[in-house]
Amino acid sequence: MLFTNYILSAWRNILRHKLFSAINVLGLAIGLAAVMLIALFVRYETSYDSFWKNADNIYRLQITFTAPGREPNPAVTAPTLIAPFLKQDFPEVTHVARAVPLNAIFIQDNNRIQEEIRITDQDILNIFDFEVIAGDIETALSDNYSLILNETLAAKYFGNENPLGKSITLETRVFTREYKVAAIIKDIPVNSQVNINAMIGLFESDWADDEALFKSWFRSYSFTYYTVKPGTDIANINNKMKDFIDRHYPSNLSGDPDNKPSDEVSLSSLNIKDLHLKAAGLGQQRPSGDYGTIIAFTLIAILILIIASINFMNLSTARASQRAKEVSIRKVMGAARTNLIIQFIGESIALTLISLLLGLVIVEISLPFYNELIGKTLIIEYGSSDIGNILIVALFVGFFAGIYPAFILSGYRPSENLKSNKSAETKASINFRTALVIVQFTISIALFISTAVIYSQIQYTKNFNLGFNAENILLIKGIRDNEVRDKTGLLIDELKKLTDAINVTSTSITPGVYGVTASNMRTPSMAEGKTVLIGDHKVGYDFFKTFGIEIINGRAFEESRNEFEASDVLVRQGNAAVNSMVINELAVRQLGFNSAEDAIGKSVSGMNYLGGDLTKKYQIIGVTSNIYFESLKNTVRPEMYVLNPYFTSTIALRYVGNPQEIIENTRNIWQQQFPNIPFRYDFVSDAIEEQYWEEHGQMTMITAFSGLAIFIACLGLFGLASFTAERRTKEIGIRKIFGAEVWQVVKLLVWQFTKPVIIANLIAWPLSFYVMSRWLESFVYRIDDMVIIALCLIAGLAALLIAWATVAGNSYAVARTNPIKALRYE
């Protein structure tokens, strides 16, 4: 009976205060929806590779080369030579396996399709619990003619037939051999950085003809996975890596006699579950997540939840004060305080549950758009713990939002509230509400500022003068492939004939790609043994023209001069030719020349830092301005460009007209020459965009969610303002009777909400400044800190305007009403 009475009373209350209830429910629903969307994303991103049985004890070994004067160059892989020593040196290590990525062409009948497979040690089976569907995976890796496929590949090559025992020919860069399908494994889930489609056994003898795969300490070719005994502290192994490197490395990277190998090479291990979010280097098997983003979004979700809960709490307490009479009457009728507390918390929870339902509807509607934005396929699993979890959050919010008004209300003494002419609001509860509004606006303003700073930085990088013209350049990739390399010259000649092609060149570096090849260079005037590390880039004719790079002194390479860089083979044979090179302004300074002009014609000698032992002679023929091919997160470095098309990897083509047409035309030319090799292309402008993709993605999401946060805060403010205006109608009536004009009343009401917003600004500004200036530090080229200050002011003004706009309409309506109306119903 009592219970139905509560429900009835709750329901009538919701209906009676439609505006409040609607704002309450809507605000919380949007808040919960945002939290659910973020939670789905965060959960997905943090779920990577946690499904392996032994996940806690699986680690990946990663190497970082730090050449003197260059930034550290972290890789997610490691040289193949290291793995055998791991088990030998560390008793904690139980299994070690290498997985070397390999591009192999699968030849079946007359079809040739390139697939990326892995050459793996058999021990990998003791590390990862692959789900075997058919065949014997153990024996499959114990010989060098068996192939393991995942379901997708098995279906691709054999359809519905049983693939076991069937053969397929694999063409690699070293051999072509027939393999038999010996086992089929289930596809590895998408939330994994261990992306293995197919495996063949690793036998070093197979690769004897490869110049570096199993010979180099400085080229990191393999993913190296290992397991440790349960309970092992990985820090112990990481700490011992310095000694490990000095024990095993035959030399350091730079050849500098003062440096130990461990000064230039470092090894670290990352737990398999951290691969997705915490791996720093290049070469991830699937696009990496970003730990910072996860933290940022988790934080935003919490902030949104706080804002939405505050709304809920504020509006509930506000409304509660209007129910003082109900409470008093119930008390007179014998209700105990606990009864009332249960009643109010119950009501609060009921509203939260309605919000939750609405929130779920919002999530379902917005998920497709959201998935498109973040490039994932997230879903709510109704059967799983998802619903339970969000229900707990909602109940938690409902409980805490209801508890304050419940205690306030139930504490009223009936004698006070049955007197007609008294406001049921205490100063304390008004102050409490104001404090909550300050919290909401602090959060909203801080989010606003952060969004604006990120946006400004992105605009800044977009407008930054990169030193070259990134528009209208098509890149054609993969010309390093043996089959293509010899015909690159022909290909370029064909491309030049296209009417829309202005310049065509080939290059070893392209914008947006991290370049690492560098050489130790010295001039005769430098001290003995001293060298400067300079980025060593191979280019074709017209490189500078194609990219629109300015030659500030001297000249570019000219076809009439035949100034190709001598190959290592020729130099070994005694070719002592002086090679031409173009350097950038920074190299001019680092090599010790006074000016670009001064550098022209000077001699420089050098050798490649990747373990080379050849000294080549160069003469500087031209100087370019500094160009920014890499992300502005990296600083510009000294660079040199030599004419050596043989070692270029990409063709660059400057075009006019329709990009789609130029793609089709180049594709046709490519396919005529290389019918078996896929045509791969990119645009320079896209490659540059991609570097900032992470920031763009973050940007869109942060903008959306901070917009939401601000909206929810305003929704609350609107509810509160209308409540306050209602509460103050009598006062407003009296003021009007005694001469207040409409604008004076509006000012009074609006000012009430101005103070908290101003205080919120004063809290949010220093907070945002601190956080955002720290964020900006990750960029070498970044907007000035003054910009943050300007954005703080703008955010403050915007918050005020938004708050005013939210409150003003209602205030105006209230201020306009005839005062006798306000006083009639006393």
Added chain:
Amino acid sequence: MLKMQDLTKTYRTDEVETVALNNVNIDIEQGEFVAIMGPSGCGKSTLLNIIGMLDTPTSGHYFFKDEDVAGYSEAQLGVIRKHNIGFIFQSFNLIDELSVAENIELALLYHDIPAAERKERVAAVMDKVGIAHRAKHMPSQLSGGQQQRVAVARAVVGNQSMILADEPTGNLDTAHGQEVMEMLQRLNEEGTTIVMVTHSPSHADYARRTINLLDGHVVTESMRA
């Protein structure tokens, strides 16, 4: 001071039309003390509201100091009201969040009077109604009679020439009612015009003239001997 000619007020709500005042003709001179009586719902408050320019007549003329204000806008009425008329209500209508002194000061707040002068005038009027020792108290800490004294102070602090009181003693006991009536009488003797609605014949006796209303009509006007 004011003169009403054929003044009519009708309220229209959802098809129902209420004639609250019907062809009312009234003259009130400067310095008069007028009581308005009549049964509940006969239009007393309506009349007082129109006199106080809180409401406008549906038809007829209303001359205030020889100015026909019947067709004036709310803003125009506001200006005249603010400089001429003070109000006292049955339920006091003090602002709960403001102290006694602040409640009184409110009536000066919208008058372009410097703060120092406002303080002086508030202090003076509090002395006059004998509430000075309660200046810092909140309305909830006062008895009804004290609250009504604050309301009287608020009504006169702006040197209003006319005070309109709608059942000022309605919520008070006999003794406190008496007190308020004496205060009004004193104000009247000092020259303030007073128009008061009351149900109490004995309180009506303080007035020199009584206007009786019935169903929106003026039925009798009696002068005290």
